[in-house]
Amino acid sequence: MDATLLDDARRSRDLERLGSRVDVLVVGGGVTGAGVALDAASRGLSVLLCERDDLASGTSRWSSKLVHGGLRYLAHGEVGLARESARERAVLMGTTAPHLVSPLAFLVPDVAGRDVSAVAGLGGVLGDAVRSSVAGGRGSLPRSRRVSRAEVAAWTPAVRPGRGGVAFWDGRLVDDARLVVALARTAAGRGASVLTGARVVGVDPGRAGSVVTVEVEGGRVAVEAGVVVVAAGVWSAALDDGVRLMPSRGSHLVLRADRLGSPTAALTVPLPGSRSRYVFALPQATGYVHLGITDEPVEGPVPDADPVPSAAEVAQLLATVNRVLADPLTPADVVGAHAGLRPLVLPASAGTGPGDATADLSRRHLLHRSGGVLTVVGGKLTTYRAMAEETVDAVVERLGRGARRSPTAGLPLVGAAPRRALDRVDAPSRLVGRYGTEAPAVHALGGDPVAPGRVETVGELRFAVRAEGARSVADLLDRRTRVGLVPADRAAARDVAERVLAEA
Numbered sequence: 001m002d003a004t005l006l007d008d009a010r011r012s013r014d015l016e017r018l019g020s021r022v023d024v025l026v027v028g029g030g031v032t033g034a035g036v037a038l039d040a041a042s043r044g045l046s047v048l049l050c051e052r053d054d055l056a057s058g059t060s061r062w063s064s065k066l067v068h069g070g071l072r073y074l075a076h077g078e079v080g081l082a083r084e085s086a087r088e089r090a091v092l093m094g095t096t097a098p099h100l101v102s103p104l105a106f107l108v109p110d111v112a113g114r115d116v117s118a119v120a121g122l123g124g125v126l127g128d129a130v131r132s133s134v135a136g137g138r139g140s141l142p143r144s145r146r147v148s149r150a151e152v153a154a155w156t157p158a159v160r161p162g163r164g165g166v167a168f169w170d171g172r173l174v175d176d177a178r179l180v181v182a183l184a185r186t187a188a189g190r191g192a193s194v195l196t197g198a199r200v201v202g203v204d205p206g207r208a209g210s211v212v213t214v215e216v217e218g219g220r221v222a223v224e225a226g227v228v229v230v231a232a233g234v235w236s237a238a239l240d241d242g243v244r245l246m247p248s249r250g251s252h253l254v255l256r257a258d259r260l261g262s263p264t265a266a267l268t269v270p271l272p273g274s275r276s277r278y279v280f281a282l283p284q285a286t287g288y289v290h291l292g293i294t295d296e297p298v299e300g301p302v303p304d305a306d307p308v309p310s311a312a313e314v315a316q317l318l319a320t321v322n323r324v325l326a327d328p329l330t331p332a333d334v335v336g337a338h339a340g341l342r343p344l345v346l347p348a349s350a351g352t353g354p355g356d357a358t359a360d361l362s363r364r365h366l367l368h369r370s371g372g373v374l375t376v377v378g379g380k381l382t383t384y385r386a387m388a389e390e391t392v393d394a395v396v397e398r399l400g401r402g403a404r405r406s407p408t409a410g411l412p413l414v415g416a417a418p419r420r421a422l423d424r425v426d427a428p429s430r431l432v433g434r435y436g437t438e439a440p441a442v443h444a445l446g447g448d449p450v451a452p453g454r455v456e457t458v459g460e461l462r463f464a465v466r467a468e469g470a471r472s473v474a475d476l477l478d479r480r481t482r483v484g485l486v487p488a489d490r491a492a493a494r495d496v497a498e499r500v501l502a503e504a
Helices: 008-016 031-042 071-075 079-096 114-132 149-155 176-189 233-238 311-322 381-399 419-423 429-444 458-467 473-480 487-503
Strands: 022-027 047-051 101-109 145-148 164-173 193-196 198-206 209-216 219-230 245-256 266-270 278-283 288-292 334-345 365-370 373-378
Touching (some): 008 193, 031 047, 031 176, 047 209, 071 079, 101 114, 233 334, 419 429, 458 473, 458 487
Parallel strands (some): 022 219
Antiparallel strands (some): 101 164, 145 164, 266 278
């Protein structure tokens, strides 16, 4: 029996054990919570992860799908954070998830301004130096360089003719939600219980641990936990009032790739008046391009519903990229849009209001301790493993048991293998890029598309139900696959998703 399978039988067993005491109860099934669950389980601790909705149902599915080395941090003088990002990128690309992360060229064309490409060139050189200074970084990506006019035209055909540009390389994550699912399944393989649809509604701390009230399957269960780790992103303050956050909305637009000439590099254009913020047109394997990202403060209570890009954000993204295009984009070219909320941490010295622009707040994470409750919040998707390691170090210290060193830097996620082995996997390359060594099993479940014009297959939906804990149409179309990013495609695929769920 495969212990990594999140199927109905595994869920039933985890529900039966729900009342048992655990060493660690993790609140939140995003990249941080799943990373903490894996780290804790790999150190020999008993773990229960509770997610109110589905894996990656919050911020973790709305990122730019980049595993980046922190060039923006260098622009703000945060060299330590840049080195941490570069180190964690090397870990993901080389060991933990080489099937999910690949190199991507970022092109800054001269038509954006020679001063702009010159600054990008300098940033690329600094980024190369940082990458070479960390373990596994040297040789993991090509070095930044000048590119010719012909290369600009070949890589980003929609850019109006110019002299050339600058290219630097970073990591592209095939799908942020797939990383979260792989983390959760790997944690399950190490003994962690992973329960979606399980909302934590109360934490009652005590000297010997906490009593956590969990709503699941229409009832409430009290769970004793030695330590509670709150990893609920922008919703963390609801369980820990000692955490102060300034949420920021990051929005993306979805465009058909052929509208931009089917680019093979990420077109990179600075926001007017900024040397550290860029708009990226990021090519996807699905035949679309994601254009982002914005950084807008969000005031007031944090809603449970998914955020929506504002009209001003749509206009800003289009206007910025149109500065370098031969044929400008219009709102009619936008076939989908999505937004997520970043949990930016307010420093202790900040006032009670929103203060300065969220773009200027540090992306460093916070680990807040309050007795047996630890809250980890902030940071970036790229550095999830380092955040989890620091958090579980604190858990082990409090419990007085569990391995003191984290093994996760050398622990491949489910589906991972060295690149040479992945190249020999007998399955379509697109599936290998999403499922790694499990791609043949996915392919065997059916190769028909879920909707006309889509590359996702019925086999992917079946695998999501049988192995990845998917329990609803939204789970299938919005997270295990990303068909839902284009509303028209989601509507076309809904009947197929319902039939797959009915098969289970």
